[in-house]
Amino acid sequence: MWSIRNVTAGGLSTTIREEQAVAGCRRRRETAWDGVAWRDAVANHPDLLKAEKARSRRTLLGTLCAHTPVEIFHAFDIVPVRLWGAGADPGGADPLLQSFICPPVRQIMAMGLAGRYDFLDGLVHAYSCDAACGLFNIWRRNLHPKFAFQLSLPYMDTPEALAYAQVEFRRLIAALETLTDRAYEPERLRAAIGLYREARALLRRAYAHKRQDGGPSYADLYRLSLALQVFPVETVLPWLTAFDAAADGPAVAGDAGTTRLMISGSLCADEALFTEIAALGGNIVLDDTCIGYRTLLGEAAPEGDPLTALARHHLARPPCSARADFPARRAYFREQIEAFRVEAVVFIHQKFCDPHLADHPFLKTVLEERGIPSLQVELEGEGLTGQIRTRLEGFFEMIGKNRP
Amino acid sequence: MGEPMDAQKTTKRLKANTALREIIAEFYTDGHRAKAEGRPVGWIPPMNGLIELFYAMDIHPIFPENWAPVCAAIGTNRQNFAACAGHGYADDLCGYFRNNVGYALDGIDAPDQPLGGLPKPDFLISFGAGCIPTMKTFQVLCDHFDCPVIRADLPQVAMEDIGEHHLRYGVAQIKRLIAFLEDLTGRRLDLDRLSQAVAWTDEACRLWDEIMALRAAVPAPFSAAEIGIMFVMVTRHGTPIAVDFLRDVLAEVKERVARGVGVVPDERLRLFWDNIPLWYNMKLFNYFEKWNAVVVAETYTSAWTLRMDPAKPLESIAYKSLVSYPLVSCVSLEKRLELIRKAIREYRIDGAILHSNRSCKPISMGQLDIQRMLNDELGVPAVLFDGDHMDGDKFAFAPFQTRIDAFIEMLLERRASAHAPNP
Ligand code: SF4
Ligand code: SF4
Numbered sequence: 001m002w003s004i005r006n007v008t009a010g011g012l013s014t015t016i017r018e019e020q021a022v023a024g025c026r027r028r029r030e031t032a033w034d035g036v037a038w039r040d041a042v043a044n045h046p047d048l049l050k051a052e053k054a055r056s057r058r059t060l061l062g063t064l065c066a067h068t069p070v071e072i073f074h075a076f077d078i079v080p081v082r083l084w085g086a087g088a089d090p091g092g093a094d095p096l097l098q099s100f101i102c103p104p105v106r107q108i109m110a111m112g113l114a115g116r117y118d119f120l121d122g123l124v125h126a127y128s129c130d131a132a133c134g135l136f137n138i139w140r141r142n143l144h145p146k147f148a149f150q151l152s153l154p155y156m157d158t159p160e161a162l163a164y165a166q167v168e169f170r171r172l173i174a175a176l177e178t179l180t181d182r183a184y185e186p187e188r189l190r191a192a193i194g195l196y197r198e199a200r201a202l203l204r205r206a207y208a209h210k211r212q213d214g215g216p217s218y219a220d221l222y223r224l225s226l227a228l229q230v231f232p233v234e235t236v237l238p239w240l241t242a243f244d245a246a247a248d249g250p251a252v253a254g255d256a257g258t259t260r261l262m263i264s265g266s267l268c269a270d271e272a273l274f275t276e277i278a279a280l281g282g283n284i285v286l287d288d289t290c291i292g293y294r295t296l297l298g299e300a301a302p303e304g305d306p307l308t309a310l311a312r313h314h315l316a317r318p319p320c321s322a323r324a325d326f327p328a329r330r331a332y333f334r335e336q337i338e339a340f341r342v343e344a345v346v347f348i349h350q351k352f353c354d355p356h357l358a359d360h361p362f363l364k365t366v367l368e369e370r371g372i373p374s375l376q377v378e379l380e381g382e383g384l385t386g387q388i389r390t391r392l393e394g395f396f397e398m399i400g401k402n403r404p
Numbered sequence: 405m406g407e408p409m410d411a412q413k414t415t416k417r418l419k420a421n422t423a424l425r426e427i428i429a430e431f432y433t434d435g436h437r438a439k440a441e442g443r444p445v446g447w448i449p450p451m452n453g454l455i456e457l458f459y460a461m462d463i464h465p466i467f468p469e470n471w472a473p474v475c476a477a478i479g480t481n482r483q484n485f486a487a488c489a490g491h492g493y494a495d496d497l498c499g500y501f502r503n504n505v506g507y508a509l510d511g512i513d514a515p516d517q518p519l520g521g522l523p524k525p526d527f528l529i530s531f532g533a534g535c536i537p538t539m540k541t542f543q544v545l546c547d548h549f550d551c552p553v554i555r556a557d558l559p560q561v562a563m564e565d566i567g568e569h570h571l572r573y574g575v576a577q578i579k580r581l582i583a584f585l586e587d588l589t590g591r592r593l594d595l596d597r598l599s600q601a602v603a604w605t606d607e608a609c610r611l612w613d614e615i616m617a618l619r620a621a622v623p624a625p626f627s628a629a630e631i632g633i634m635f636v637m638v639t640r641h642g643t644p645i646a647v648d649f650l651r652d653v654l655a656e657v658k659e660r661v662a663r664g665v666g667v668v669p670d671e672r673l674r675l676f677w678d679n680i681p682l683w684y685n686m687k688l689f690n691y692f693e694k695w696n697a698v699v700v701a702e703t704y705t706s707a708w709t710l711r712m713d714p715a716k717p718l719e720s721i722a723y724k725s726l727v728s729y730p731l732v733s734c735v736s737l738e739k740r741l742e743l744i745r746k747a748i749r750e751y752r753i754d755g756a757i758l759h760s761n762r763s764c765k766p767i768s769m770g771q772l773d774i775q776r777m778l779n780d781e782l783g784v785p786a787v788l789f790d791g792d793h794m795d796g797d798k799f800a801f802a803p804f805q806t807r808i809d810a811f812i813e814m815l816l817e818r819r820a821s822a823h824a825p826n827p
Contacts, residue, residue, distance in 0.1 A: 096772050100496070100762050127560045130535050134734035134769030137562075141737060141773055152559040152570070155532060160576035161557065167569040325530050325555060326543045352496050354765065358540035361492035362547065 031056070031235065038239040042223045045230045046116060049081060053119035059180060060120050064108075064136060066229075066295045067126040067153055067317065069169060069310055074192035074233060075185065076176045081120065082229035083108045084267045084291065088116070090381040096138050102352045103381030104267045105131045112143050122147025122179075124172075128322040129355050147179050155323045157315040165311040173307075189306040195233045200296045202240040203228065207293055209247050210285040211340055216247055217255050218284035219274045225292050226269075257283035259399055260341055264288040264363070265348040266321070266356050272384040273348065280396040286340040288333070289348075294318045321355035326362055333366050344399055345374040346392070351381075373399055418630050420653045427649060428474075431639050432519040438464035439523040444589060447525040447545060449538045451707055451728035453721025454529070454581070456601040456642035461585055461593055466522055468504040468541060470638050475503050476683035476794050478518040484511050485795065498537035499763040499794020505544050527551050527588055529581070533558035534729045535766045554584040562736040563727055574722030595717065601642035602721065603714035608641055611650035612708050618657050619700050620751050623666020625657045628677050628699035629689040637708050666698070673697035673815055674752055676784075678744070678774060679759035679767050680704055680793035688804075695812050701751040706743055707732045733766035740770065741777055748784055755815045756786035757808070763792045785818070787811040 032051035033041045041048055053060055059078045063070070066082075073080040085107025092110025093101075111117055122145040125136040133150075140148040151168050154161035173184045203224055209215030224243065227236045261282040268289050277284060287293050300306070300313035319328035336342070345367055349356050360376060367374050375395040377388045438445055447466045448454050458465045475481040481503050488506030489495065495502075512521060530546045530553055532539060546553045556577050559570045582593050618625055633653055640646040660666075675692060677699045682688055689699055707728055712720035730736040731743075747753065756778050761768045771788060778786040789807050792798035 098760055098768055098771070101765060101769065130734070130766040131769070133560070134737075134766065137734055137737035138770060138773060150562065150565070152561045154557050154559070154573065156555065156557040158576075158580075160573060164559070164569055164573040164576075167567075171567070322536065323532060326547050352765070354497060354536040354540070357494040357497055358501065358537065358544075360494070362544070364492065 031232075033231070033235065038227065039220075039223055041231070042227050045081075045226075046086065046119075049079070049230070050119040052079075061147065062117060062120045062123045063125070063229075064123070064132045065126045065128040066290050066320070067128065067314065067323075068124055068151070069126075069172070069314065070229075070233075071189060071192040071196055071300065071306075071310055072169060072172060072176070073124075074195070075189040076180050076182065078176065078180065079232050080124070080229075082226075082291065083111075083117065084269050085111065085381075086269070087383060088114070096142060097135075100352055101134070102131050102266075102350045103379060104269075104350055105135045107381060109135060109139065112139055120145065122149070124148075125150045127152045128320070129353075131352075131354075147175070149175050153314055155315070155317075161315055162308070162311055165314055166307055169307055169311060186306050189310070190302070192233070193300045193306055193309060194302055195237065197299050197302065199228055199233050199237055199240055200299065202237075202244050204293075204296050205244055206240075206247055207286070207296070215285070216243070217278070218287075219271055219278075222271070222274065222287070222292065225295065229291060229295070255283045257281045259283060259396070260285045260343040262286045262288060262337065262340065262342040262345045263348050264345055264356075266290050266350055266353050268292075268348040270379070270383040273388075276384055276389060276392060277346065280392055281400070282344070282346070282396065286336060286342060288336065290320065293336075294320065321359045326359075329359060329363065330366050333363060334370075337367075337370070337372065342372065344395075345372060346395070347374060347376040349376060349378050351378045373402070418626055418633070418653065418656055420633065420649070420656055421630070423649060423652065424632055424635065427640070427645065428635055429519060431635075432522075435464050435466055435523045436520055444526040445523045446527050446529070447522075447542075448529060449531065449534050449542065450638045451724075452533070453578070453724035455639075456598060456605055456717070456721050456724075457578070457582065457585070457593070459642040460597040460601045461589060461591065463585065463589070464523070465639070466525065467638060468508070468522075468545075469500050469538065470635070471507070471522060472500045472503040472794060473683040474518055475507065477686070479684070480507075480511065480518060481684065481794055487511060497540075497763075498535075498765075499792055501537040501541050503794055504541050508545055509548055525549055525551055527584075528553045529556055530554070531556040531558065533560060533725065535733065535764075552584075552588060554581060556581060558725055560735060561726070561730065563730050563739045564736065566723075566726055570726060571719060571722055574726055575718050578718055578722055578725075598717040598721075599714040602712045602717045604644055604647050605641040605724075606712040606714065606720075608637065608646040608650055609708050609710055609712070611647065611654055612637060612705075615650065615654050615657055616701075616705060617750075618654075618661050621661040622674075622752065623664065623668070623671035624674065624698050624700040624751075625660040625665065625667075627667045627689055628681065628702055629667075629686060631681055631686075631689075631702070631705065634705065668693050668696045668698060670696050671698055673754045673812065673819070675699045676744070676747060676751070676753045676756040677702040677704075677759070678756060678771060679761045680764060682759070682791055682796075682799060683793055684796045685799070691808070692812065695816065697754075697812060697815075699757070701747045701753065703732060703740065703744060703747075706747070709743075734769040735766070737770045737773065741774060744774060744778070745782065748778070748782055753784055754819065755811065756784060757811075758786055758788040759791050759793075760788050761791060761793050762798050763794055785811065785815060 032055055033048045060081055061078055062083045063080045070080045085104040088107040088111045090103045090106035090110055092114055093106040097106050097109055123139055136150055151172055154164050177184055206221055255278050257278050259282050261284050263284055297318045298313055298316050301309040319332050347360060364374055377391055443462055443464055445464045445466055450467045450469045455465050475484055484503040484506030487510035488502040491509055528546045530542050558574055561570055586592055636646040636649050675697055710727055758771050758775055760771055775786045775788055778784045789804050
């Protein structure tokens with residue numbers, strides 16, 4: 001039913017075309033964030049992306065889930081921009097969403113309604129939770145984006161799932177061909193896979209420093225993860241390379257805290273929380289969130305048909321609360337906690353977030369089995385409140401007392 | 405719980421309710437009988453094509469989501485909520501989840517349960533379709549009960565986007581499930597029996613549509629208070645029980661329409677209801693009767709507006725599994741709006757009551773769009789009230805009353821001015 005235009009390699013050999021594609025993708029071009037320090041660029045990314053849109057007319061598409069195949073967008077020279085609400089007032093969404101919908105979804109909608117995302121050409125959703133699905137449909141209906149696409153990816157690793165995922169990707173590709181009026185080129189996808197592999201490997205390395213004592217500050221890891229989700233990969237690569245070169249050196253500030261901590265939840269996007277945790281003696285060495293470490297694991301194979309490689313990569317992705325089952329989450333938790341020598345966990349949950357709230361008692365048990373203390377805080381769209389601060393203080397006090 | 409109603413109790417209930425009570429009791433008795441006879445019992449989510457498969461393989465299905473309204477009606481929902489909270493689950497999760505998890509983890513072993521309680525599962529499906537709370541309910545069950553589990557996956561796509569590959573993937577999943585069930589029962593699936601089960605479901609859906617269409621009659625032959633007849637659509641698809649019962653309902657409703665018998669003597673307003681009823685307070689539907697207003701159509705009852713093809717049983721059950729949830733939730737917002745537009749016209753609706761259901765995000769999301777569409781596009785007033793389909797503590801009667809009273813008065817005024825002779 002869906003067709004993908006048949007693109008042949010023409011007179012050039014695949015290798016040459018590929019090299020050209022890679023070179024094309026990496027090409028330095030002028031952007032609105034030239035000369036902006038990377039931390040500032042991340043903090044101001046909506047404004048910079050808006051300026052870039054005005055400057056270059058580049059296609060920018062909003063994405064709602066970490067499982068969106070960003071490589072495919074890159075192959076069409078589209079910038080995928082992850083949306084997460086960025087601290088907006090959720091009340092702005094009142095005309096369209098009830099108050100019992102999770103804050104990030106209300107915040108994204110509020111920003112959309114306020115025109116803060118007007119620079120986007122459309123919205124893409126890879127089916128995750130009910131709230132995100134509703135947001136996608138309500139956004140589409142009310143903001144009339146030029147492009148709106150929902151992918152429904154499988155999450156079981158079976159041969160049928162592999163075949164199915166590839167058709168879903170082809171469906172997306174066909175839609176992007178129409179949007180951009182350019183043909184799909186496997187070489188460009190392979191090149192994009194290569195660039196993201198490189199970027200994710202560098203960022204994993206940055207996280208790996210946290211396995212030891214020391215390493216960079218978590219706030220920086222968080223900002224870099226975010227950078228990779230809101231800026232073109234070729235922009236982020238030099239930042240990552242420079243960060244990697246300095247990672248263990250004196251130029252990189254680490255966290256002073258002594259309690260090795262993991263944060264877990266959907267969207268923990270409030271830097272004030274990280275600062276507070278660090279001030280109380282926590283050293284965030286790992287996250288289990290939708291915009292952090294999980295997005296860096298697994299790799300699409302660089303060789304073979306790129307679409308198959310990408311589909312395989314998606315089937316093997318680490319389990320998230322919205323789509324995975326308990327056994328998968330249990331195994332993942334145990335594995336990471338061991339690898340990063342996690343001593344305590346802070347669950348940072350968004351109020352009304354069904355996937356994470358439903359997983360919480362179960363994951364708590366997994367931690368209790370290993371004697372790892374945990375705390376749950378719930379965000380209501382206001383970031384770090386006095387109440388959350390008090391709870392964090394109590395938690396660290398308790399840990400301190402229980403230390404041998 | 406909400407306040408008691410001061411409206412008169414309706415005396416116009418369908419006679420079919422007597423038969424329905426027996427069907428409900430028999431369904432649960434049969435579950436215990438199955439257990440005693442060694443027929444497997446499988447717990448499954450509702451509104452998918454697995455029920456036909458179960459009946460074709462002599463497996464007794466249990467639907468936790470159908471059990472929850474039973475608990476709400478009887479009042480054991482509160483103790484189940486408390487049990488669920490005791491296990492650390494948040495109060496903001498869907499009432500079905502809280503009831504069913506609380507019941508499965510604690511309540512199931514308590515004595516004196518309604519309808520004899522639920523027989524424990526002999527196997528479970530950890531599936532990836534439908535809403536998050538249902539998916540998570542089954543994950544909790546799989547973790548809790550010591551029984552074989554099969555993991556399954558299903559695409560979540562808007563109805564209008566369903567393509568051949570979605571169906572193909574659905575069929576592949578169903579084939580895996582069949583292999584699992586054959587292994588479990590030691591018996592092979594008889595495809596002819598499956599076709600027969602699919603044919604019964606198709607006939608039940610056809611009858612359902614015919615019954616619902618009769619509600620377009622003025623006066624309406626029955627109201628939303630009779631929603632309980634849906635029980636057979638959830639639990640007895642794939643069997644002649646649903647078909648026989650619905651035939652009787654159809655005959656009774658036809659006869660009422662022919663005699664011009666309505667729910668209220670002098671029907672003045674026809675209302676539409678969006679979202680799940682308040683299962684612990686079904687009398688709420690009678691509240692409108694004091695103005696001679698009747699709820700004649702709902703979004704919830706359209707989940708079975710689908711047809712199946714007995715010649716293609718596997719594709720049919722895959723299709724049913726793919727469309728049932730999107731049809732009533734925000735997965736297919738545009739389809740849902742289309743469905744409501746159609747209902748408003750066909751049932752000659754004067755006003756719509758939208759239950760903003762704190763428990764159910766997927767059905768509640770998009771209601772503000774529905775409200776605007778009704779007001780702006782169709783000129784049909786719509787009012788939204790805050791409630792919860794399972795938890796009476798999250799529904800306050802007084803604000804409901806204030807809001808609904810003003811709404812109905814407004815509808816009556818509109819009606820009066822529309823019917824007033826020109827000066
Ligand atoms: S995962 Fe949770 S926080 Fe994220 S969109 Fe879904 S419900 Fe909201
Ligand atoms: S009521 Fe809504 S949230 Fe609850 S189980 Fe049903 S569809 Fe899911």
